[in-house]
Amino acid sequence: MSVEDGGMPGLARPRQARWTLMLFLSTAMYGAHAPFLALCHVDGRVPFRPSSAVLLTELTKLLLCAFSLLVGWQTWPQGTAPWRQAAPFALSALLYGANNNLVIYLQRYMDPSTYQVLSNLKIGSTALLYCLCLGHRLSARQGLALLLLMAAGACYASGGFQDPTNTLPGPPSAAGARPMPLHITPLGLLLLSLYCLISGLSSVYTELIMKRQRLPLTLQNLFLYTFGVILNLGLYASSGPGPGFLEGFSGWAVLVVLNQAVNGLLMSAVMKHGGSITRLFIVSCSLVVNAVLSAVLLQLQLTAVFFLATLLIGLAVCLYYGSP
Secondary structure (H helix, E strand, O other): OOOOOOOOOOOOOHHHHHHHHHHHHHHHHHHHHHHHHOOOOOOEEEOOOHHHHHHHHHHHHHHHHHHHOOOOOOOOOOOHHHHHHHHHHHHHHHHHHHHHHHHHHOOOOHHHHHHHHOHHHHHHHHHHHHHHHHHHOOOOOHHHHHHHHHHHHHHHHHHHHHHOOOOOOOOHHHHHHOOOOOOOOHEEEEEEEEHHHHHHHHHHHHHHHHHHHHOHHHHHHHHHHHHHHHHHHHHHHHOOOOOOOOOOOOHHHHHHHHHHHHHHHHHHHHHHHHHHHHHHHHHHHHHHHHHHHHHHHOOOEEEHHHHHHHHHHHHHHHHHHOOO
């Protein structure tokens, strides 16, 4: 029985322990991203080019994969040249790149709070594409669990924590320092629908090719991140004038890049050995880590809505992975 079927993976006990540890680490690192990024802010804004951070993250992942192959942690496959199987990962990199850019453009057509709430619809789009493209069927319990995840994300985004001092650095959606009126345009709704569709498609498509190919995960990652570096290098070059490549980077910024790089490698293992639904649960559970770190590092106050969201996430996990 696989993780996606609602049970524990059919692994020996030591491997099962490693799998559980990997899930916890990925959840913690995913949840730490936003608080670490907020600590990078200077005068309420990020002092470096976001495209530089993304490019450095992709480059770090690529170098880690190359190092793993060079030192022999993963064996190079024999027989057919594996480079012939690299092409499908170009589409994965393109989908991920398109989604990352859509997030930026969406902010022009809706306020951050509305985006945070409505972006949870990607849980539904991922589940639908998971069933259609991979041929899996979800039970009524599992479907209800995913609905609870969507509700938990919406609750958290609508008021999981607040800044009583209105002085903390960070975007309005995180710190509440500069309130913005709620608004959304028809084009914003269209772009949001496209964002949710591409988000689900990128996750399911990547899972599909990773599981169908009989290649080591590290080699698959090498293909994916090579295309990712090429794509993000082009985006960086076309991003126009701004700070220099490493200008504005601090210790917190370096930590953000390393955190994202290692979590990307962990998430690829989740996609290959677990799947898209497992990834959804990691992202949703990371909201709890995000809130706790925000309270500790940024002095944000947790609200009753946060505890409601946490309860909904816990119920969703029990429903999806618990015994019927």
